[in-house]
Amino acid sequence: MKEKATSFDIAYLAGVSQSTVSRALRNSPQVNKETRDKVHAIARQLNYKVDKNASNLRKQRSSTLALLLFEDPTTDESLINPFFLSMLGSITRACAQRGQDLLVSFQQLSDDWHADYEDTKKADGIILLGYGDYEDYEEKLNKLLAQETHFVCWGADVEGHPDFTIRSNNRQGGRLAGEHLLALGHKRFAFIGNASAGSPEFNQRFLGFCDALQDAGIDRAAILQYNAISTEQAGQLAVHNLLESGQPVDAIFCASDLIAIGVMQGIQQQGLRIPDNIAVMGFDDIPVASYTTPPLSTIQQDTSLAGEMLVENLLRLVNNQPIETNQIEPKIVIRTSCGTASKG
Amino acid sequence: MKEKATSFDIAYLAGVSQSTVSRALRNSPQVNKETRDKVHAIARQLNYKVDKNASNLRKQRSSTLALLLFEDPTTDESLINPFFLSMLGSITRACAQRGQDLLVSFQQLSDDWHADYEDTKKADGIILLGYGDYEDYEEKLNKLLAQETHFVCWGADVEGHPDFTIRSNNRQGGRLAGEHLLALGHKRFAFIGNASAGSPEFNQRFLGFCDALQDAGIDRAAILQYNAISTEQAGQLAVHNLLESGQPVDAIFCASDLIAIGVMQGIQQQGLRIPDNIAVMGFDDIPVASYTTPPLSTIQQDTSLAGEMLVENLLRLVNNQPIETNQIEPKIVIRTSCGTASKG
Known part of the structure; x- marks a missing residue:
């Protein structure tokens, strides 16, 4: 046989359909063993090579x-x-x-x-x-x-x-944030971001933050937490409520950079300085983070x-x-x- | 007839294939007028409604x-x-x-x-x-x-x-940049960005910039131009070369915000102040533009x-x-x- 053998040649010689041939060559359990063996034998005889592209098509891969x-x-x-x-x-x-x-x-x-x-x-x-x-x-x-x-x-x-x-590893990210703020000597902490089962990523960042502070002897009950979804507006509103409450705070870890940007704006609108009065830490490292005033320290997700x-x-x-x-x-x-x- | 009529019913009654029916109902020129009329008449008789979804499939729309x-x-x-x-x-x-x-x-x-x-x-x-x-x-x-x-x-x-x-409208954008810099009293201008047929958008921004300056009596030959592709690195390199040349300049229009950010960094690295020593204008209004120091004036593309x-x-x-x-x-x-x- 001079021309390259096709699955149709095998189908003809085996007395089965062409789709049965392709299934048999893939060792599909949909084809009984007797037919599979027969098809493989004929394929070897014809020196048949599976065309990878065509095979992909048969498997209906769309790439x-x-x-x-x-x-x-x-x-x-x-x-x-x-x-x-x-x-x-x-x-x-x-x-x-x-x-x-x-x-x-x-x-x-x-x-x-x-x-x-x-x-x-x-x-x-x-x-x-x-x-x-x-x-x-x-x-x-x-x-x-x-x-x-x-x-x-x-x-x-x-x-x-x-x-x-x-x-x-969100929990580890929260821990890194906590350890950094502790190393800089901050003592009164807040977390801004939703921290519940409905927002498990934010929640794990909060738990990691608590882990680090707890290791330094700071009880979770002493950590202020204000809810915010991941927007500047939510961050601004949350920090407004935090500052209005009169509770002392010198470092805020935000669940995302967008929240952190809103928090920085809220702090600066009150005439307070960052980081001298309050330190702000973000999470994500979005492109804008290196351009804020002051440039935002953050936990990077690659x-x-x-x-x-x-x-x-x-x-x-x-x-x-x-x-x-x-x-x-x-x-x-x-x-x-x-x-x-x-x-x- | 109680059940909803289908194109198969029409095909049966008209004595043509189902695909001819769909073509005829779309008034395709592939079907002769006699058959088209016959199909339409039967469709009316059966109160047949074209199923829009099925029709899309027939036209092989993928949405x-x-x-x-x-x-x-x-x-x-x-x-x-x-x-x-x-x-x-x-x-x-x-x-x-x-x-x-x-x-x-x-x-x-x-x-x-x-x-x-x-x-x-x-x-x-x-x-x-x-x-x-x-x-x-x-x-x-x-x-x-x-x-x-x-x-x-x-x-x-x-x-x-x-x-x-x-x-x-890139040319109009370039004109707006030129008019703004003129209105602020700047007198010696540079454009940073490729300005050739291979980069027609940048080129049109340059031409619009020249239009505005020309209207104010500034000859195109007096406008410095340094090539740069749209990256911070290219902007930084170009402004370095411009400042090294010793040619006086007090306003730079950059073909993109990325170039402008690099240009601002290059200027500040030389100990010069923006805008006091040199004004910098961008093009695009990327998110980072409002966070640079100083915040970047630019031409916004929506x-x-x-x-x-x-x-x-x-x-x-x-x-x-x-x-x-x-x-x-x-x-x-x-x-x-x-x-x-x-x-x-």
Whole structure:
């Protein structure tokens, strides 16, 4: 036989359909052993080579990953959280580096996305990125698991959940913030950000902060905590309430840089100086953080690495390989908003 | 007839195939008039309603738009231009508002994207966004036109090109910058940014700047110009060369905010003050611009509106409607980097 053998040649000789041939060559259990053996024997005889591209097509791989963005509906509609936007950029780039297209779709928590992607051939797997209330979409995550959709999720380390969550070590990040503020001699602390099960990332930052202070003999009851979602406005409002309360404070750890920027504005509007009167620490290291006055000390989440890890791990799941690493370690970035020398 | 009529019922009664029925109901010229009339008559008789969703499927609409991002390969690989990133965010959002998914793909200028999307059913149309050298991809744009791909492009108003380019009025933006610097009493001007056919957007900003100065009697030959691509590093290097040259300058208009940030750093490293010694003006209004020291006066491109206009116009093309508006007007944002009162 001079021409290159095709799966149709094998199908003809084996007396089965071409789709049975491709299934048999993939050792699919849908084909009985007798037929599988027969097909393999003929394939060897014809010196048949599987065309990888065609094989991908048969497996209906789209070489496309889907990114579902969940927006906090409470924030200004014309803005995207800068941490989000940075992740969108790094995920896009990580996909490009791995030959994947990225299908981006904004979602509402109420949408039927969990069902929508079940049988679609649009994407091989899903990345979920969002800051909504975690408790609201836990049920949908469980449905995705049940229907064996390949997916990863950027978020918090929630107890009892398997490896699909790729995350920062938020608790360690909170600890780093606390240790830094203690080392600078600060004594009266506040945390601004939602700290509850509905915001598990913020909550873990708060718990890590408490860990560090507790190790220094400061009781959790002595740490002031004011709620805020991740916006400048929320930060400004929260610090206003904190200062109005008259409770003394000399260092504030904010659950995000956006909150910290609002907190700095609120403090400066009261005629107080940063860090001389109050130190302010952020979390994220968004691009703006190095340009604020004073430049913001913060806990960095490496969005570039995070994007790579999401894409890499999703591709592992798509290829039926286990996830090996699902946590990135935060890093402290010291600028001047917390002071530079110990207050003694 | 009690059940809802389907196109199969019409096909059966008309004695034609179901696909002929759908074509006839869309008044396709592929079906002769006699058959079209017959099909329409039966459809009326059966009180048949076209199912819009099914109709979309037949036209093979994917409800997906593709965004091809072209990155300037000369910039740091781990960074995305913040103007780009902001556009990515606003395009994603504009798609969501119109029920479209967005397929994002990073491209190299060397890639065969013009051919790749010709017959694909992945997307109904393409948005091109990039800062590469325009002359390098003009040929590919012409191929897209020739193969009747629906596409729009963010970029410059290049002579002889039809409506597919959605753009800022860059020349008017340059004029606004020049008029503002003149009104503040500045007299010796420089422009930092590439000003050639390969960078038509920057070039038009430069030309608009020259227009304003020329109206005030300042000859174009008197305006210093230093090349820079859109990075902080390039801005810093260019202003270093400008200051080294010893030529007097009291106001610098930069082709982008990234360049302006580098220029401000370069000026401050020489111990000079902004705006007292040298005024600095940017272009874009990226988020960081309001946080620099001093806050950067700049020409704003409304990325939210730009994203909407790209998506809206692409959908018009997909639906065979003409583009009506393809230009957004820039707006000056006055902060303090150019001074606030006239130097007289």
